[in-house]
Amino acid sequence: MSLRGAKRRGNLITYTISPFGRNDSEFMKRPSMKRKMNLSTTCKPMMVVNIGGLTLKNPVMTASGTFGYGEEYAPYLDIDRLGAVIVKGISLEPRAGNPPPRIMETPCGMLNAIGLENPGVNIFINEKLPFLRKLKAAVIVNVYGETIDEFKKVAEILSSTAGVHGLEINISCPNVRKGGMIFGADPDMAHEVTKEVKRVTELPVIVKLTPNVTDICLIAESVEDAGADAISLINTLTGMSVDIEQRTPHLGNITGGLSGPAIKPIALRMVWQVVKRVKIPVIGVGGIVTARDALEFLIVGARAVQIGTANFINPRATLDIIDGIENYLTSHNIPDVNELIGTLNEGGKIC
Amino acid sequence: MNGIIVKNKRIADGHFLLSIKLSGSFQTPRPGQFVMVRDKGHSDPLLGRPFSVYAFERRETKVIVEILYKVVGKGTLFLSMLKRGDSLEIFGPYGHAFDVFPHAEKVVLISGGIGIAPIAFLASNYRRIVDAGNVELIFYCGAKTAVSLVEVEKIKELSSDIFISTDDGSIGYHGVITDVFSKNVSMYDPENSIIYACGPGPMLKRLSDLLVKNPIPCHVLIEERMACGVGACLGCTVRSKDKNGKDAHVRVCKDGPVFNIEDIAWS
Numbered sequence: 003m004s005l006r007g008a009k010r011r012g013n014l015i016t017y018t019i020s021p022f023g024r025n026d027s028e029f030m031k032r033p034s035m036k037r038k039m040n041l042s043t044t045c046k047p048m049m050v051v052n053i054g055g056l057t058l059k060n061p062v063m064t065a066s067g068t069f070g071y072g073e074e075y076a077p078y079l080d081i082d083r084l085g086a087v088i089v090k091g092i093s094l095e096p097r098a099g100n101p102p103p104r105i106m107e108t109p110c111g112m113l114n115a116i117g118l119e120n121p122g123v124n125i126f127i128n129e130k131l132p133f134l135r136k137l138k139a140a141v142i143v144n145v146y147g148e149t150i151d152e153f154k155k156v157a158e159i160l161s162s163t164a165g166v167h168g169l170e171i172n173i174s175c176p177n178v179r180k181g182g183m184i185f186g187a188d189p190d191m192a193h194e195v196t197k198e199v200k201r202v203t204e205l206p207v208i209v210k211l212t213p214n215v216t217d218i219c220l221i222a223e224s225v226e227d228a229g230a231d232a233i234s235l236i237n238t239l240t241g242m243s244v245d246i247e248q249r250t251p252h253l254g255n256i257t258g259g260l261s262g263p264a265i266k267p268i269a270l271r272m273v274w275q276v277v278k279r280v281k282i283p284v285i286g287v288g289g290i291v292t293a294r295d296a297l298e299f300l301i302v303g304a305r306a307v308q309i310g311t312a313n314f315i316n317p318r319a320t321l322d323i324i325d326g327i328e329n330y331l332t333s334h335n336i337p338d339v340n341e342l343i344g345t346l347n348e349g350g351k352i353c
Numbered sequence: 354m355n356g357i358i359v360k361n362k363r364i365a366d367g368h369f370l371l372s373i374k375l376s377g378s379f380q381t382p383r384p385g386q387f388v389m390v391r392d393k394g395h396s397d398p399l400l401g402r403p404f405s406v407y408a409f410e411r412r413e414t415k416v417i418v419e420i421l422y423k424v425v426g427k428g429t430l431f432l433s434m435l436k437r438g439d440s441l442e443i444f445g446p447y448g449h450a451f452d453v454f455p456h457a458e459k460v461v462l463i464s465g466g467i468g469i470a471p472i473a474f475l476a477s478n479y480r481r482i483v484d485a486g487n488v489e490l491i492f493y494c495g496a497k498t499a500v501s502l503v504e505v506e507k508i509k510e511l512s513s514d515i516f517i518s519t520d521d522g523s524i525g526y527h528g529v530i531t532d533v534f535s536k537n538v539s540m541y542d543p544e545n546s547i548i549y550a551c552g553p554g555p556m557l558k559r560l561s562d563l564l565v566k567n568p569i570p571c572h573v574l575i576e577e578r579m580a581c582g583v584g585a586c587l588g589c590t591v592r593s594k595d596k597n598g599k600d601a602h603v604r605v606c607k608d609g610p611v612f613n614i615e616d617i618a619w620s
Contacts, residue, residue, distance in 0.1 A: 070585030074607070078583070090587075099602060105580050105588035107427075110396045112580060116587045119602065263396050291396075314400060314580040315391060317444065 047331035048338040049324070051085070051306050053283050054206040054231025056168045058085035058140055058306065061339060062296070062324050065287050065310030066091055066144035066170060066210070067116065071130040072137065078317035082138035083324060085306060089126075089134065091146040091172050094156050096122035101254035106243045111262030111289075112311060113241050115255035118146050118175070123156050127163050135165035142168040142208065149179050150195050154202050161203040169205050171195065173225075174212035174237040186212040186237075189224035196228035208285065211235040213272055222276040222284075234285035234308060235276060236269045262311040265289045270298055277303030277344065291319065293326020300327070303344035354379055355393075356443045359417065361435055365500045367424045368467065369433055370407075373441060377414045382406040383450035384475035385574055385611045388418060389582045391442045392431060401444060402428040403579045403606070405471035405551070407504075418443065421470040421503060447582050448610045451475050451549060451572055458545040461569075463493040463534060463560065465552020469504055471574050472551050476511050492516065495530025495552070499523040531559040543569045550574075550614070558619040571614040577605040584608070592618040 049060035063086040069075055071089050081087065099119025106113045121129065126143075134141045143166050147153035153171065160166045173186035173195060185191045196209055209225040211218055213236040222233055238259025243252040251257075269288020277284050286304030290296050291312040299307050312319035327339065336342050360372040371390075382388070389401035408419035424433050435441070451471075454460075460479060464472040476490055490512040496502040497520045508515060516533045517525030526533050530552075541548075548571040550560055557573050564571055577589040584607025593616050595601040600618065603609065 068581070068586060070583075070587075074581075074583050074585040098600070099587065099590070102589075102591055103578055104590060105578050105586070107398060107400050107578075110399055112400060114580070114586070114588060119587050119590070262399055311399075311580075314582070314586065316442075317583070 047328055053306055056140060056206045060085040060324050061306035062320050063088055063306060063308045064320060065308035068310040068313050073133050075317055079321055084139040084320055086140035086142050088142045088144055088170055090120055091118050091144040092120050092123050092126050092156060093146045094123055094152045103254050106252040108243055111260050111264035113243055113253060113258035113260055115253045115258035123159050131165050140167040141165060142170050144170045144172050146172045146175055150198050153195055154198050157199045158202040161205050170208040170210050171199055172210050184212060186221055187215050189220050192221050193224045193228040196225045196230050200229040206231040208232040208234050210237055212237045214240050218272050219275055219279045222280050226280045226282050230282060232283040232285060234287055236272055236288045239265055263289045263291055273299055273304050274302040293323045296323050296327055297330055300343050302346050305343060354443055356441050358435055358437055358439045365503050368503050369422050372417055372419045373443060375416050375418060375443060377416055379416050380446055382409055382446035384478050385451035385471055386446035386448050387610060388443050388445035393442050398428045398431060400580055403582060407470040407474055421467055423467045448606060451611050454547045457488060457547045459489050459541055461491050461548040463550040465495050465556040466501055468551035469494060473504060473507060475549060493530045493534050531556060535563050538567045541569050561614050561619050572611055573614045574610050575605055579606050582606045594618055
């Protein structure tokens, strides 16, 4: 918040708040904000949330594909403070990924066509997991497959490995056995992959939905029915960008996934819709940059949030968001984050 | 880290020198490393832009980081409109620095256009880093036209051995700088010479082809669009050849931006 024109009235200091905020958590920490609070400032609100059997110390996670395998960002922030780290998607065999160029900025966002480059599950376990095991944050592994069998094999291998606390199933990928149709675009395929993965693992299974569908609520209901422990949405929206001088696509893959602030209204709307249709926890992801954004998702009913593109513009985005949520709860006399979740007043403003 | 702009000077048409003052806790960059620069107040442009460090000065409690940039798109256009006193977020220094070779007798420095920035930083440090008085610095600087040969006057303070070319012949050799270098390449003994190069992709590819028959060690600094800058998102990868000569991908931000020229699959 940019605070212009502070005026003192008795013991109260009032500010004109600029909507073009710069650093929300700084605003929330102002001494005048704390003086307004009824709660003792030494009593921190409860931030623990339960996601389908997984207990997280706070509702903030990193989104798959934006935080590598933890080590890359470790020099720049205290990762132990996160609720969970969701690592980049892992497949059975190593994948080289798409030809460059793989990214392109667009207004208030970016397209990516990385192509799910990853070292494969065996190298992940041997070379990447040891670092993750040392973290105090929960470790959730995003899983990718081109067939149901591959999903099952990866899930099975990860489930028998120490240090993995949950799985996130990426169903935004094509099913090569069904002509490349996206698993998450068809309720029956989404159902089948969820059910089959649940058969081979005791770990909590989160299913990550693609928004590139006609009705995401149908997919959500279907994976809940199949036994998913939680749902995360949204993955990226398919988009493209063109170089008008070369007359070529900006991405080597032509199309890519759009992420960043531009997609937040869509993600928020879809989370709001899905929460009404399922009973299992919903994790909101899509364009969350600040604590204010995260709070919108919690208010519409998300049990937790994932932070993705924001990490690129502020390596400490996740920690600023945790602090900002805590400060909001304190200043609004809400002792437990779970009391905020799903409290959207759909009747409009409270006068 | 928040920085304050000390200078944002237009040095030629579309070319700028940006000086930023930062807290003394900013780590000293080594030549070849880069910083991500972002204006916190905007969501558009969203991402930071990577720039090689051109110059660095440590004063008592502050540091000054300098970059050279050319206006090529939205990010650099916004940057060019900022003024002294404006704030910018600077992340870094990131990436691998140039290796230095204490026993090199001849250090060949090849730059194309704005690629002169990290090359000049390296050259100005080389004698100090290597701590040997005998090293000979030889510059090959090319650009599209005379005005885009920026900061070449600074290079003249480091060495009198400078070759210049412009695509349009407005100054120096009329043609590409790799043609000038190819005429002299046999003068450099692979046993005691090292080449550093930074410039457009086609220039580096021509250099790579030339060095196949003249295997002088050569380190290049390359650029690619970046998002995270720390090796997490895999957005900035380029094709390379692994140890077995097979196709692989390397991250320009984390595995580079400095690479052995023969490790990159040029196209």
